[in-house]
Amino acid sequence: MSFSLSEQTEAKIDQVMQRYPEKRAATLPILHLIQEEKGWISDEAQNYVAQRVEVPPIKIREVLSFYTLLHTRKIGKFHFQVCRTVACTLRGGKSILQHLEKKLGIKSGETSADGMFTLTEVECLAACEIAPMLQLNDDYIGPLTPEKLDELIDGLK
Numbered sequence: 001m002s003f004s005l006s007e008q009t010e011a012k013i014d015q016v017m018q019r020y021p022e023k024r025a026a027t028l029p030i031l032h033l034i035q036e037e038k039g040w041i042s043d044e045a046q047n048y049v050a051q052r053v054e055v056p057p058i059k060i061r062e063v064l065s066f067y068t069l070l071h072t073r074k075i076g077k078f079h080f081q082v083c084r085t086v087a088c089t090l091r092g093g094k095s096i097l098q099h100l101e102k103k104l105g106i107k108s109g110e111t112s113a114d115g116m117f118t119l120t121e122v123e124c125l126a127a128c129e130i131a132p133m134l135q136l137n138d139d140y141i142g143p144l145t146p147e148k149l150d151e152l153i154d155g156l157k
């Protein structure tokens with residue numbers, strides 16, 4: 001499958017490349033630009049970046065495995081990232097996740113068939129003071145209860 005980007009993104013990537021004498025140093029900024037346009041980093045996108053920065057594709061996959069903010073699968077319009085680390089778990093994080101799974105009709109790691117919702121478990125988001133919490137797109141929300149979740153989801157529909 002061929003991979004292409006908008007002219008604007010290509011131009012931004014060219015600019016980024018000029019900023020780094022060593023091409024591979026441009027890897028992360030390029031990945032962010034692609035995610036900004038496409039919403040995620042497909043295999044084709046990974047190969048494209050590998051070519052641009054002149055490294056084997058496996059190096060790009062290694063980078064992606066470190067950065068949970070970069071997605072290697074399609075993400076729904078609303079991305080729920082539920083914290084599963086200690087502070088949130090002790091305050092009911094597991095039941096928050098189960099409630100979301102039931103309400104959205106998807107399991108952790110899945111995206112709904114209509115492309116609206118993605119549910120992911122993540123490690124501590126450094127917002128333990130509002131545990132149990134989740135990140136919905138760019139917003140941190142907590143402390144959560146099943147009732148608050150219902151309100152939140154109903155407000156999105």
Ligand code: FES
Pocket residue numbers: 083084085086087088089123124125126127128129131133
């Ligand atoms: S443990 Fe959930 S935000 Fe820190």
